[in-house]
Amino acid sequence: MTLRLSQVGLSHSTAVHALRGVDLTISTGERVAIIGPSGAGKSSLLNLLATALQPSSGTLEVLDSNPWQLPARARQRLRARIGLVHQAPPLPARQRVVTAVLAGKLGQWSLGKSLLNLLHPLDIPGAQRELAKLDLADKLFAQCQQLSGGQLQRVGIARVLYQAPELLLADEPVSAMDPVLAEHTLTVLCRHATEHGITLVASLHAVELALAHFPRIIGLRDGQILFDRAASDVDQALLDALYANEQLLSPPLPAATLALQIPRC
Incomplete structure (x- = not known):
């Protein structure tokens, strides 16, 4: 089991409850999409799973450990096993792309190796290989400030x-x-x-992308799970309930999606 949440709550203040009574289990190797209106608590949930935030109530297990019962050093080792893709990656403007990519290993490298990497990239072929998967190999030595928002996300x-x-x-x-x-x-x-048998959990605003790529969909609203269904079981009625009372109407499912919802890799 990779993730288990039991009655998890998260409060940013006495008046702001980002998450309330969340029960959730995600097994090793699952691909799960979290959808819902803005302010539903999607980012808060992901930051809890990344151990960047501590629950205000309930219990949380990540990779079969309770991160907040671990000593600080053990919790850091746990975090090195978790990768978090930010909507706006915190990349220094003048940092070269190759250095930004290789920073993925900083939690696993020694301090000396990490400092050396800042002066001279230690695995240029490795960085180029991952960038090539995302059609960015030609940006290997560019500065992050030279990239568009979409390119920064891919970095x-x-x-x-x-x-x-x-x-x-x-x-x-x-x-x-x-x-x-x-x-x-x-x-x-x-x-x-x-x-690689990795557990993948992603928040997405684009419902059609969530349904197309993820076998399991979690609908989050007002800090609570409204539904947890297979992608093939998510219909327009569920989406209407999830996005109800929004200024914009709930995103309609494309006709092709309604006819056949088969998640793909």
């Missing part, structure tokens, strides 16, 4: 692929990409997870 993904974590979390990983790039990038992520 962040390449860094996590290079890290080779056991648990891969992705927070809106394709939000800055055009539809073709978004489709290709999610295909790369899902294929990597499947080939």
Whole structure:
């Protein structure tokens, strides 16, 4: 078992409850998409799973350990086994892409090796290999400030692929990409997870992408799980309930998706 949450709550203040009473189990190797309206708690849930935030209530197990019962050093070792793709990757503007990708191993390298890598990239072929999967091999020695938002997101993904974590979390990983790039990038992520037996959990605003690439869909609203279904069981009625009372109507399922919902890698 990779992840287990029991009655997990997260409060940012006494008046703001990001998550409430979340019960969730995700097994090793599963691919799960989290969908829901803005402010539903998707990013908060992923940050809990990444052990970047501590639950306010309930119990959390990540990779079969309770991170908040571990000593600080053991918790850091656990975090090195978790990869988190940020919606806006925190990449220094003047940092070269090759260095940004190789930073995926900083949690596994010694301090000396990490410092040496800042001066001279230690595994240029490795960084280039991961970038090539995302059609960015030609940006290997570019500075991050020279890249578009979508390219920066792909650099962040390449860094996590290079890290080779056991648990891969992705927070809106394709939000800055055009539809073709978004489709290709999610295909790369899902294929990597499947080939390496990695658990993949991603939050997505694009419902059609979630249904196309992930066998299991979790609908999150107001910090609570509204539904947890196979992609083939998610219909327009569920989406209407999930996005109810939004200023924009719930995203309609394409006719082709309604007719046949088969997640793919």
